[in-house]
């Protein structure tokens with residue numbers, strides 16, 4: 001375990017999303033998906049962390065962590081429960097929530113689309129119908145006009161690569177389609193919509209003279225794909241292209257790479273993000289594995305690395321590699337919009353956080369402009385297909401009693417946030433034999 005310093009300007013925070021914590025909303029696509037029986041433990045996001053009714057209590061948790069910033073998302077289905085009918089009550093709720101953050105010196109970073117959508121939008125054909133992006137843009141206009149004075153920093157889409165591959169290619173997220181052509185069309189729609197939303201947010205904040213520098217980006221899930229053999233390397237390259245590149249290039253520059261280019265329309269050349277939003281969790285090794293029953297390209301684990309509860313390899317150097325790669329290409333500031341681990345026993349999380357931040361500090365000393373880090377997540381929440389079975393939280397959440405309990409790594413993270421680094425004293429305070437295992 002080694003010390004590191006992130007610099008006074010660096011901001012640390014936590015990230016959450018509405019459908020995963022709020023509970024109580026029957027208008028969004030994930031509620032329906034849960035009812036249809038797709039969730040591992042049969043739980044339903046209607047419960048989650050009941051955050052909708054516990055905003056003040058949960059803001060106290062953020063204060064205890066000494067975070068300087070917090071990433072949250074808005075639930076479109078609450079704000080616009082019926083097409084064209086906006087809920088002033090929902091808007092007021094979010095205004096109050098954000099005002100409370102600001103009052104406590106916690107800078108909000110607000111996501112407009114984090115996987116869940118109104119059921120009515122999906123019933124109208126969702127992103128498959130080109131005209132439907134107008135509905136999303138109308139919602140964004142309403143939101144930014146109502147919150148733009150409090151919020152200067154926005155994320156348009158969360159992990160559009162995960163959203164399109166899980167929802168339209170593999171079919172395990174709503175709307176459950178398995179069609180590569182449709183998935184590519186949806187990618188193209190999302191890129192075009194992102195570009196329009198980017199311009200719109202800037203325009204509205206400028207027109208109203210809202211305070212603060214407008215920062216708009218997209219939170220991309222970036223994975224490292226490595227391989228051992230020559231054929232494995234070729235496949236890893238292809239997977240990287242499909243999963244990382246198409247949408248990273250698309251949302252950053254508006255450009256459609258092949259095969260999106262076949263759809264036409266992605267010829268705007270420019271830069272349509274003010275920061276690169278990077279969600280980094282793990283690396284995959286893409287290899288040809290001999291199995292008597294099947295010959296298959298698979299993601300294999302690196303046996304030498306530790307694993308999360310979900311079996312994901314813990315590979316901290318990956319955060320450095322993805323940040324370096326995209327900073328070298330675009331020279332734009334980076335926000336690591338998510339990084340975290342499911343670790344119920346909390347004996348891997350402390351090292352996980354310290355090691356990833358160590359690599360961020362290393363990147364910063366090399367001139368890579370990483371400005372923020374958001375730990376995923378504040379408290380255990382509804383983890384999509386995994387339901388209530390994972391533990392990404394700095395706080396444990398008992399879904400029955402809604403009691404929140406700080407894990408020990410919450411104390412470590414609070415100290416890191418306060419010191420903007422890891423000092424020798426902190427290592428002594430938290431570690432046994434140089435490792436944060438307790």
Ligand code: NOJ
Nearest residue numbers: 017158159279338376383
């Ligand atoms: C990224 C997603 O944005 C978030 O919703 C999810 O909970 C985490 N990954 C953990 O899987």
